[in-house]
Structures are given as C-alpha cells and as structure tokens.
Amino acid sequence: MATADSTPGEDTQVMKGTSAVAKGVAAIDPDVISAYPITPQTGVVEKLSEIVADGDIDSEFIKVDSEFNAASTCIGASAAGARAFSATSSQGLKLMSEPLFTAAGHRLPIVMAVANRSLSGPLSIWADHTDCFAERDGGMMQFHAEDVQEAIDHVLLSFKVAEQVNLPALSNFDGFILTHVQEPANIPTEAEVSEFLPPRDPAYTLDPSDPATMGAYARPEHWTEARYEVQAALEDARDVWTDAVEEFDDVFGRDYTEYDGMIDTYRADDAETVIVALGSICGTIRGVIDEMRADGELVGLVRPRVHRPFPAEQLRDALSGAHQVAVLTKENSQGFESALASEIKSALYHAEHQPPMKTYILGMAGRDVTSEDIKAIVADAETATDVMDFSESESWPQLREDIISGGI
Amino acid sequence: MSSDPYENLSISTGAVAQPNTSLVNKTGSWRQFRPVIDADACIGCGQCDTYCPDQAAKQVDDQLYGIDLDYCKGCGICAEECPTDAIEMIREDS
Numbered sequence: 327m328a329t330a331d332s333t334p335g336e337d338t339q340v341m342k343g344t345s346a347v348a349k350g351v352a353a354i355d356p357d358v359i360s361a362y363p364i365t366p367q368t369g370v371v372e373k374l375s376e377i378v379a380d381g382d383i384d385s386e387f388i389k390v391d392s393e394f395n396a397a398s399t400c401i402g403a404s405a406a407g408a409r410a411f412s413a414t415s416s417q418g419l420k421l422m423s424e425p426l427f428t429a430a431g432h433r434l435p436i437v438m439a440v441a442n443r444s445l446s447g448p449l450s451i452w453a454d455h456t457d458c459f460a461e462r463d464g465g466m467m468q469f470h471a472e473d474v475q476e477a478i479d480h481v482l483l484s485f486k487v488a489e490q491v492n493l494p495a496l497s498n499f500d501g502f503i504l505t506h507v508q509e510p511a512n513i514p515t516e517a518e519v520s521e522f523l524p525p526r527d528p529a530y531t532l533d534p535s536d537p538a539t540m541g542a543y544a545r546p547e548h549w550t551e552a553r554y555e556v557q558a559a560l561e562d563a564r565d566v567w568t569d570a571v572e573e574f575d576d577v578f579g580r581d582y583t584e585y586d587g588m589i590d591t592y593r594a595d596d597a598e599t600v601i602v603a604l605g606s607i608c609g610t611i612r613g614v615i616d617e618m619r620a621d622g623e624l625v626g627l628v629r630p631r632v633h634r635p636f637p638a639e640q641l642r643d644a645l646s647g648a649h650q651v652a653v654l655t656k657e658n659s660q661g662f663e664s665a666l667a668s669e670i671k672s673a674l675y676h677a678e679h680q681p682p683m684k685t686y687i688l689g690m691a692g693r694d695v696t697s698e699d700i701k702a703i704v705a706d707a708e709t710a711t712d713v714m715d716f717s718e719s720e721s722w723p724q725l726r727e728d729i730i731s732g733g734i
Numbered sequence: 735m736s737s738d739p740y741e742n743l744s745i746s747t748g749a750v751a752q753p754n755t756s757l758v759n760k761t762g763s764w765r766q767f768r769p770v771i772d773a774d775a776c777i778g779c780g781q782c783d784t785y786c787p788d789q790a791a792k793q794v795d796d797q798l799y800g801i802d803l804d805y806c807k808g809c810g811i812c813a814e815e816c817p818t819d820a821i822e823m824i825r826e827d828s
Contacts, residue, residue, distance in 0.1 A: 433748035492748065530750045539739065540748060542755040551745045 338512045343474045343504045344369025346511045347413075347439050350478035352377045352385075353514045354485060354523065357408035360388040360399035364418040365451045366501040367441035371413055385411075393418035397425035397436075404434035405540050407531035409485065412436065415501055416443035416457045423461060426494060430465030430556055432541050435488030435495070435526070439481055442605070442656075443501040444691040452692020453501040454656035455604060458633075459665050465556040467495040467563055468634040470604045472590070474499075474509040476631075479580060482514065482522065486570045489526050491559045498633075500606040502692065514578060522577045560635040564588065567632060588637035590629045591644055593619060597626025598649040599708055600681075602641075602670060604630060607654060607695055614700040625704055633666075638673035645674065651683040652707035654700070658687045663720050682710035685720045693724055761788070765808035767823040769801050775820035782812035782821065 341349075348370050351359070359378065361371040378387040388403075390396045393414050400410040414422060419440055429436050440458055444450040458468055469484060471477040477499035484495035499505065514522075530538060544552055564586070571587030574580065584590055592612050594600055601611055608629045618625045628644045630637050645651055651670070659665045667685035674680050684707045689695040703723060710719070739752035771782075776798050782791040783799060790806040791799055801812070813821035 431748065433746075529747045530744070537753040539751040539753050539755045542739075542743075542749060542751045543759050544749055545740075545759070548740070548743065548745060548749065552749050555746050 338510050340508055340510050341474075342369065343477060343499065343507050343509065344441075345373050346474045346509070346513065347477050347481060347499070347505075348373030348377065349513045350481055351411055351439070352383050353516050353519045354409070354411070354482065355383045355516070355519075356385050356411040356485075358386045358388060358400065358403035358410045359412070360390055360396045360403070360410070361412045361414065362390055362393045362396050362418060364393070364415045366443060366453075366505045367413050367415040367418070367439070369505060370439055370441070393421040394425060397422035397429065400436045400438075401425055401429050401432065401434055402532075404429070404436050405432065405532045407526065407528050409489075409526045410434075410436045411438070411481075413439040413441070415441040416445055416451075419457045419461060419496075420445060423464070426461060426466060427464040428541065429494045431552055433492035433556075433559070435485070435492055437481060437484040437488055437495050437497060439477070440496045440498045441501040441505045442498050450691040451501070453503050453606075454690045454692070455498075456657050456690075458496055458498050459657040459659075461496065462634065462665065465493060465553075465560065466634065467491075467493055467560065467632070469495065469497050469632055470630065471497070471499040471504065472606055472608045472629065474504055474507065474511045475580070476582075477504055478511060478513065479574065479578070479582070480631075482519065483567070483570050483574060483582075485523055486574075487563055487566050489528075490566045490570075491563045492528075493556065493559050493563065498605065503606040512578075512580075518577055522573065563635050564632075564637075582631065585637070585640040585644060588630070588632045588640040589644060590631050592627040592629075594626030594628055594644060596624055596647070598624040599652060599704055600626050600628055600645055600648040600650070601652050601654055601700075601704070602628045602630070602645075602666070603654040604633065604656070604666065607656070607689055610695060610697060611654070611700055614697050614704070617697070618701065618704065623704070630666075636669055636673065638669075641670060641673050642677045645670075645681060646677070646679050648679075648681040650707045650710045651681050652703055653683060653685045654689075654695075654703065655685065655687055656689045658690075663716060667720070680713060682713050683719060684710050684714070687720070687722045688724045690724075695724075699723065760804040762790075762802075762804045762806050765803075765806060765826055767808040767810060768803065768826055769806065769808070769810070769812055769821045770824055771799060771801065772820045772822070773798055775818045777818055777820075779817060781815045781817060785811050785815045787811065 568586040778797040
C-alpha cells in the first residue's frame with residue numbers, strides 16, 4: 327500500500343479516521359480486542375482484525391455475536407489482568423450498556439472508542455451525542471475528540487488514566503465527521519507508547535491458584551460503598567488526567583494541557599459571547615469566530631475535552647468573564663433540557679458570576695451545521711442579558727416546523 | 735478459606751471477595767410462599783427440577799424430589815408445572 331496505509335509509527339500520514347484510530351490502538355497492542363461491527367465504527371475493528379490477522383500485533387481478537395458479548399468478553403479479559411479494547415457506536419453502545427455499568431462497578435479499565443451516532447428510532451446512522459450521553463451515569467470516563475489526531479491520542483490517554491483509577495473509559499469521536507474523514511494524523515510508535523503506557527498492573531486478577539470472587543452479590547451493607555468508590559475514583563481521575571496530558575506532551579509533543587487538560591478554549595480570554603460545544607462541530611465554530619472577530623465581535627469557544635468527570639471548576643473559570651453563553655449541543659435529555667446545558671448551569675450554581683445562558687439543540691442525527699447557523703445563534707445569544715426562564719433559554723434552531731404536527 | 739467470604743471484601747478494587755459468596759447468601763430468606771411436596775403424589779418425573787429457575791429442586795431418591803429451602807424463593811413455578819399436583823405453596827407464616 328501507499329504511505330497512507332503503511333505500518334504504525336511512521337511520520338504524519340493522511341488517512342481515514344477509523345484506520346487512524348485502529349493504528350493508534352495497534353501501537354498499544356492490547357492483550358485482547360473484542361468488538362462487533364456497527365456503522366460508523368466498523369472500520370476501526372475491521373482494520374484491527376486485519377492487523378491482528380497479518381500477525382503485526384500480538385493481540386487476541388475475540389469475535390463475538392453481539393456488542394453485549396464484546397463488552398462482556400472485555401470484562402472477563404480485564405478481570406483476568408488483560409489490557410482490553412473495544413469499539414462501538416449507537417445501538418451497539420446501548421447493547422453494551424448493561425455490562426459497561428458492571429465494568430465500572432468491578433473497576434475494570436476497559437477502553438472503548440465510540441463513534442458517536444444518534445439512537446433509533448427513527449433509525450439513523452448519522453452523528454450526534456445521543457449515544458454517549460445515555461451512558462453518562464454509569465461510572466465510565468468520557469472524552470470527546472475534535473479531530474482524528476485527538477481521537478487517536480484520547481485512546482492512549484484513556485488507557486493511561488483508566489488503568490490508574492481502575493475505571494472504564496469511552497473515547498468519543500463523531501461518527502462519519504471524524505470516522506470517515508481523511509485527515510493528516512501522527513500514529514504513535516510502539517517505542518513512544520511503551521514509554522508512555524507501562525504494562526498494566528492490577529491489584530487483583532482472576533487466578534485459579536488464588537481464587538477470588540469478582541462481582542459477587544453485594545448485600546445492602548456493601549453496595550452503596552461500591553458506588554461511592556466509583557464516584558471517588560472519578561474525582562481522582564481529574565488529577566490523574568492532568569498529569570497524563572503533561573506526560574503525553576513530554577513524550578509525543580502534543581500539548582493538551584490547557585485548563586488542566588479538561589477543557590480547550592479558542593479566543594475565549596476576552597470573549598463577551600462564549601460558545602460551549604463538544605467534538606467536531608468546534609472546527610466550524612473556530613472559523614466562525616475568526617470571521618466575527620474580524621468584524622470586531624468578541625466571540626470565543628470553550629470545548630470540554632473531558633465530559634466525565636465533569637470539568638466544573640475549569641468551566642467556572644473559563645466562563646467567569648462571559649457576558650453571554652451559548653451552549654451548542656447534539657443531544658437532549660428527553661423530557662427536560664440538554665444534559666450538557668443542565669450540567670453547566672449546575673456547575674455555575676456556586677459561581678460568583680452566572681452569565682445568561684441560551685441552549686441550542688442542533689446537528690442532531692447528522693444534520694449539517696453551517697457557519698450561517700452558528701452566526702445566527704451567536705446573534706440570538708447576544709440578546710440574552712439576564713438569567714432567563716427555561717422556555718426562553720432553550721431552542722431547537724434547526725427544527726422544521728413544516729413537518730411536525732404539533733400535537734399528540 | 736475464611737468462614738465468611740465477605741470478611742476481607744475489597745470494595746475499592748471492585749468488590750473482590752473470597753470464593754463461595756453464593757454459599758452464604760441464602761436467598762431462600764426472601765421467600766413469601768414455601769413449596770411442600772406430597773411424597774405420595776410425587777412420581778419422581780423431575781419437572782420441578784427442569785423448570786425451577788434457581789435449581790432449588792433436587793432429586794432425593796429415584797422416586798422423590800425435594801426443595802432446597804436455603805435457595806428457593808417461592809415463585810411457585812414447580813407447583814404450576816408438577817403433572818400430579820404434588821406441590822402445594824403455603825404461606826411462610828402459616
């Protein structure tokens with residue numbers, strides 16, 4: 327093959343997002359990979375299956391008949407001491423949901439690449455954040471990449487942090503927008519990976535010579551404490567992540583250390599209107615900010631890189647000078663508001679400065695978000711001068727009124 | 735092995751306990767109704783064993799089945815399936 331498809335560890339290459347993530351995982355050479363194909367993630371595990379079949383890495387690729395079993399296989403492997411990787415999307419992530427909550431409770435550091443996609447129904451294969459937000463409360467760490475390079479790097483960082491705090495991690499990257507794009511990316515070498523990611527050293531493993539019960543029936547006097555420990559581990563994960571991004575910069579020369587590695591900002595220091603958004607949409611937002619800045623408008627971006635544990639302190643800092651905040655989000659907690667907006671409001675509850683915030687639910691199931699959409703949103707957000715009622719502050723700007731009946 | 739497999743339970747590493755926790759969790763204590771087998775009516779067919787979701791029905795000898803009350807949760811499926819109506823569910827407090 328041409329340079330775009332050569333072995334891991336070469337210089338920057340242009341390649342498809344799924345292949346790039348697969349090659350990043352191959353450089354890690356996990357002990358066990360178990361996954362099931364699902365659009366738009368399929369390319370990740372197809373490529374990994376090929377790399378394993380070619381004998382280029384030593385991973386055990388365990389084929390399974392569903393995502394439930396992929397997650398369960400990773401749980402078994404991880405409990406036996408293996409470094410386990412999986413990848414999925416949308417309905418597949420939902421099918422993994424039950425074992426993944428278990429993985430968090432069992433404190434197993436499984437890492438998964440999640441190609442974010444809407445959930446059925448109606449059936450959709452396109453990108454939004456409905457799938458990963460549905461797994462928000464299970465004790466898994468969650469990271470969001472803006473481009474292919476971050477999608478690779480977040481997988482590496484996920485293993486680094488997951489194995490220190492003993493929790494699973496979802497390394498999210500937007501379906502199609504990042505999985506099927508061709509972008510230049512640097513694949514880490516195995517030498518770099520071995521410097522950054524030491525062999526896993528779990529406190530307990532399943533071992534026939536020293537039998538133990540993992541995931542035993544927990545009586546009422548135990549269960550609360552188990553979940554408290556997951557919460558405490560997620561709190562610890564903040565500092566562990568911060569150290570990991572600093573070490574990552576030393577080894578790989580890519581700097582994700584802004585705001586302790588928890589959030590990424592663009593021209594936000596003096597911004598009056600601050601946009602908050604996750605993932606790939608932020609590329610478009612950066613372009614809009616440059617255009618609006620050229621016209622003298624003080625607009626900036628705040629992008630949470632980490633969603634669990636929630637970067638509350640860093641968001642309070644980053645929004646401390648905002649006159650208005652516009653949350654652009656590709657999810658919604660059905661029955662109330664956007665989960666991301668709710669969480670930011672909650673983070674600001676104890677803050678001295680509580681800027682008016684408007685929430686815009688858009689880009690759902692792959693609907694294009696254009697520069698014009700974002701400019702209109704910024705103009706609308708700038709009308710907010712005070713903390714508003716929910717009904718005024720939340721909107722679906724791309725809603726096609728002409729195709730909804732408006733009644734039940 | 736400790737007599738209580740939960741004695742050295744490590745919650746912070748994922749609730750790792752000693753083996754055989756299932757032996758000390760006698761889930762029969764959750765039961766509201768208890769199956770009572772009429773030994774004269776039991777033909778030893780094993781339908782109760784086949785259908786018991788908790789494997790609490792056990793063969794006693796070639797002709798007779800019994801119920802392990804340490805694990806029977808009293809669902810009554812055995813009584814429903816018994817072809818000779820040999821199993822009666824009675825309230826635990828009676």
